[in-house]
Amino acid sequence: METRRITRAVILVALGVALSPFTSIPIGIAKINPAQHFVNVVGAVLLGPWWATGIALVIGILRNAMGTGTLLAFPGGMIGAFLAGLAYRYSRSIYLGALGEMIGTGLLGATASAFIIAPVLMGKAIALGALIIAFSGSTIAGSIIGVLALNLLDRAGLAKLRPDKG
Incomplete structure (x- = not known):
């Protein structure tokens, strides 16, 4: 069973990294990437919150190394992935998992980015409202694609998902 999880995680990392050059959109000091949020939702549902967070971390590192990401990829991707995994774990609804991704990235990730990452690690000031709009647009698009992919x-028959309750 562990081999299957590792294989799925590696495939999701590869998918997130491979799509990154085509879906990375520069907005101010951020580079939003809907493919990251698609991977977050799929990883959260198939593997759980910790695996999804690890996948987001690895993709963030690789995207930064490739120049298709910024340090803002870490709170945006990781918080969203973790909340998506928790929401799915406790509800068994892929839709609530996607909502967890949207709240984690669009609100919490944007807040952490605006108040901690951008000023402290990047030496830049950025308006919270601007990040919420940018991160939310990215995560909504990616989460919708993730839900469609899971369905x-x-x-x-490639993923055994319990019927959604809402």
């Missing part, structure tokens, strides 16, 4: 995987 397709379920229908194809």
